[in-house]
Amino acid sequence: MEIISGIERRRRWPDEAKLGILAEADQPGVRIGDVARRHDIHPGQIRLWRQRFSGFTAPATFLPVELVKEVNLGQAPATRPALPIVEILLKNGRGLKVPADLERRMLASLIACVEAA
Incomplete structure (x- = not known):
């Protein structure tokens, strides 16, 4: 049992903690309500954080790319006549x-x- 005396204050969450909770909630098959319960927050708080960080993107990851020469086998490229x-x-x-x-x-x-x- 938790006894709160005096005025309850808002908790301040660092951005790293918010992003960690959001990452946990974004896992496949995970329900927001379960994550919220584990962290003792309201599910709506997770939704608000999602909106706030919607412009945030994770660090870019690069995929391997292989450049290949384009081979023309003597066929003329199909061109469409220009429509007005x-x-x-x-x-x-x-x-x-x-x-x-x-x-x-x-x-x-x-x-x-x-x-x-």
Whole structure:
């Protein structure tokens, strides 16, 4: 049993501890509630930390890359004939460039999306 006397204060978690808890919660098959219980925090706190650190990325890891010469076996690359492009200027000042053969439904949907943005 824990007895708290006086005013309960907020706990301060260092970023390293937060990231460690987030890494633990991100493991496959792990439930946030279980991790929160182990660390005596509310599951919503883990979700808030996720939002806060969403811009944080782990140190970059590099994968091995092998450069290979491109081999042309005498075949000409398949080239498509250039389709005419239509540029549409909308009321909100934005523009849209689309192929001239675009279906009307798709064009209407694209225009609605660009106007709403």
